[in-house]
Amino acid sequence: MHEKSLDLLRRIALGEDSSLELKVLEFSGNRIAESHRSGVADELAAMANTVKGTMVLGVDGRTRKILGIPFEKLDIAEDWVRSLCNDAITPPLDCVIRKLFLEDDGGEEKAVLCIDVPKSLFVHKSPNGYFRRIGSSKREMPPDALARLFQQRSQARLIRFDEQTVPHTDLQDLSPVLWNRFRTVLSPKEDQEFLEKMKLIAPDEDGGIRATVSGVLMVCDSPEKFMPSAFIQAVCYRGNERTAAAQLDARDIVGPLDVQIREACNFVERNMRVYATKAPNRIEIPQFSMSAVFEAVVNAVAHRDYSIYGSRIRMHLFSDRLEIFSPGTIPNTMTIESLSERQSSRNELLSSLLARCPLNVNAAGSRREFIMDRRGEGVPIIIVESERLSGRKPEYRLIDDAELKLTLFAAKSPHGDVDGLIS
Structure with missing residues (x-):
């Protein structure tokens, strides 16, 4: 048996985790009756929103038994996966779909589909919302976690967090002793112009001058006053x-x-x-x-x-x-x-x-x-x-x-x- 198949069998024997999902695939004629399309899309999107992972179709996640997919149905299953990655997940998810033979408990080779999910540059929405992978299960992301993920992956091309302004700050909260460390002979002489050029201060949405996150962290004597977790x-x-x-x-x-x-x-x-x-x-x-x-x-x-x-x-x-x-x-x-x-x-x-x-x-x-x-x-x-x-x-x-x-x-x-x- 191929070394990659042996490695996959070892992972299956240990059961599902953050980067492995196992699904049974059952057919009614040429139609897939089990697993449910939306559920599979949610699981794939959750992996892409968390870490890279692998989904194996044709394996019972509860018993870890290799059930396989009928050989003549493999192309139908592959088209089904490709369709839900393109149509049920936004933006579409780019996965690698492989056909493999794995041996069941009796030593018989069974065909399965192995779907390799990369860690995505984007945040993916599936039929039932935005999900992430925690252990062997998916969880819907709360608003604060979702906002962080969008920021991390720059999907919305938001301003970098360290350049954002910090509410309730002003120029007086920053220390001249600390900011003067960054002056050079070419720096503007006027303090506000210099601080703006260094992005240590910036106008907020109302036009008021505020310290940026980097300004608070580097040229404020007590950053924890404005950012309580910055210690x-x-x-x-x-x-x-x-x-x-x-x-x-x-x-x-x-x-x-x-x-x-x-x-x-x-x-x-x-x-x-x-x-x-x-x-x-x-x-x-x-x-x-x-x-x-x-x-x-x-x-x-x-x-x-x-x-x-x-x-x-x-x-x-x-x-x-x-x-x-x-x-x-x-x-x-x-x-x-x-x-x-x-x-x-x-x-x-x-x-x-x-x-x-x-x-x-x-x-x-x-x-x-x-x-x-x-x-x-x-x-x-x-x-x-x-x-x-x-x-x-x-x-x-x-x-x-x-x-x-x-x-x-x-x-x-x-x-x-x-x-x-x-x-």
Whole structure:
């Protein structure tokens, strides 16, 4: 049997999940009687609105048995799928439809249709509304989630969120000390003209001058006053478990983003262990590469989705790992697998401002002059530096298509759990 068919059988054996849907297909003459057209369209659109996925027609989702599709009906089934992708989903969904043979429990080969659904650039509406995939089921998207998805995928070509104005702000809420960091000899002399050119302020729909999201985050002393979720929650735990009783240190890190980056790195450096060996020469071994920690924090701050109300960056330090949770899915059409190879930014203006902020923290080993690197070197540094120190590759995981989790593994003590500890 072909390797791809074997891989699909293994997935089917585990059952449905966020990226796999199984459907029975029954016929009445040349007409498909089961599954229902609208239901299949809803499931396909939900996958496209969430993550890429696969639907297999001819498999019972409850029992996971390979029932197959009559060989002479395969073309009818393929036309049916192509029709609902074009006519029942708006905008039309571009899927790859494959005909495969899979072996049933008795070793008999049965024909099935395998529909590969890409992660779409658009938000798709199906017969019963707008859906997204959560686990093995579809859920109708509430208005706030739908609005975020439209913004993320730029279907409506909305202004970037980091350039939008923030209500109830004005020029007096921004700090001259902070904005003057971005001045050059070519900058306009008049403050308002300079701030407008930098997109740190902009007129709102009523003509009033307001700070933009980037203006609040970069040149306001207290961004959390206007954007309550714009902070980093940092917690250090004793041991490997996330329990309140095991908390050793906790802090809500606020202020302009460059300050948040500095203080988050200081939090890790202050709370992590540093081991020392004495022979033949004294060598200090930190639990984490501060260069990798710095890049991880910068990426979280620069690329998180600031439009998600109530979601902050979470940074949790354990004895064996550091976890960083960043609100929002991966920008644009990137995947977990392509993070180290491709470069993309959700917040272009914010990234450009961070690229003009001088490095203000101990990022041991970094040759960086400014906080943000525009060449896409951050993720490779995280991977190489962490793996070099701990022997384990960092792990990225997307949680419910709403939060990106990065795990950096700690270096082990050369003397056991605590021997040789110097801080």
